[in-house]
Amino acid sequence: MKAAPEAQKRLLDLAGLDTALDRLAHRRRTLPELAEIAELTTRLGRLATEIIGAETEAADLGRDQAKAESDVDAVRVRADRDRKRLDSGQVSSPRDLAGLQSEIASLQRRQDDLEEIVLEIMERREAADARVAKLAGERDEVTATRSAADDRRAAAFAEIDKDADETRRKRDAQTTDIPADLLALYTKLREQTGVGAALLQAGRCQGCRTTLPIAELNRIRSAAHDEVVRCEECRRILVRTAESGL
Known part of the structure; x- marks a missing residue:
């Protein structure tokens, strides 16, 4: 030739x-922000899964607490009704009185047990709610960090693409005389x-x-x-x- x-x-x-x-x-393909965004996106995915799990646990505990509180109310109502009967003097038979007093005592023990269960569930629910709040806060922080990384990536891409466009123009001009x-x-x-x-x-x-x-x-x-x-x-x-x- x-x-x-x-x-x-x-x-x-x-x-x-x-x-x-x-x-x-190469610089466009290997921007540090790309790896950072990928890692942050993965973290957000994990956090989303963890938040769903924590929210589900908190909701389940909320239902358990509502049921336990309902059970306490039912026992309390029944015990109050028995006390009123006892205090009214309507029950005169010693045997019936003894049975009523025994039932009131049993209901009191049942109420105490149920109230302990309610307290335990409340503590677990508070812990679950706190975990939801903590995870949500972490998610918001990671989201803000990723948003900042997205902005840096966009700025870097714009700068690289501008340089590449200018270089291609120079290249096109260079090839005209070859x-x-x-x-x-x-x-x-x-x-x-x-x-x-x-x-x-x-x-x-x-x-x-x-x-x-x-x-x-x-x-x-x-x-x-x-x-x-x-x-x-x-x-x-x-x-x-x-x-x-x-």
Whole structure:
């Protein structure tokens, strides 16, 4: 392939712009905020599950407390009714009096037991409610942190995309003076190796950092100025300049 030396030298500027675009793309993919947002999103998912569990437990305890309090009220009503009967003097039989007093005492013990159950449930419910509040507070903090990370990511993306757009404009302008066949070869090599052209500097390929053998340097030295030469090691286009050491 033949191409004017100046056209070949433009490949170095093009390679520099492509490398800049690669760096910008890598920076966009590896922003610290992306990993932070992913971790915070995972935490929010776990918190949502924990909150549902804590709220379910609190609701269940609320129903248990309501039932226990209802049982206490029922026992209290029954005991109050028996006391009224006892105090009214309507029961005169010693046997009936003894039975009524025994029932009142039994109801009192039952009420005491139920009230202990109510207190226990209340304590457990307060703990469950406190856990719900704690988890909700943590969720709000994580949500705010993620929102801030989202804002930083958006700002970074905007800056990177602006730089990338400007670099692409420069690249498009750079390709206008490069022959189509040379540009096609460069593009093919870039797809294969990541960098399509490299400077030959002091007898060394700056693409693969390989020092060329004397025989290869002599071959390049004798090649026409407009001949497109390639590195035998990495196959990139070698661009010759005054720094090539030929």
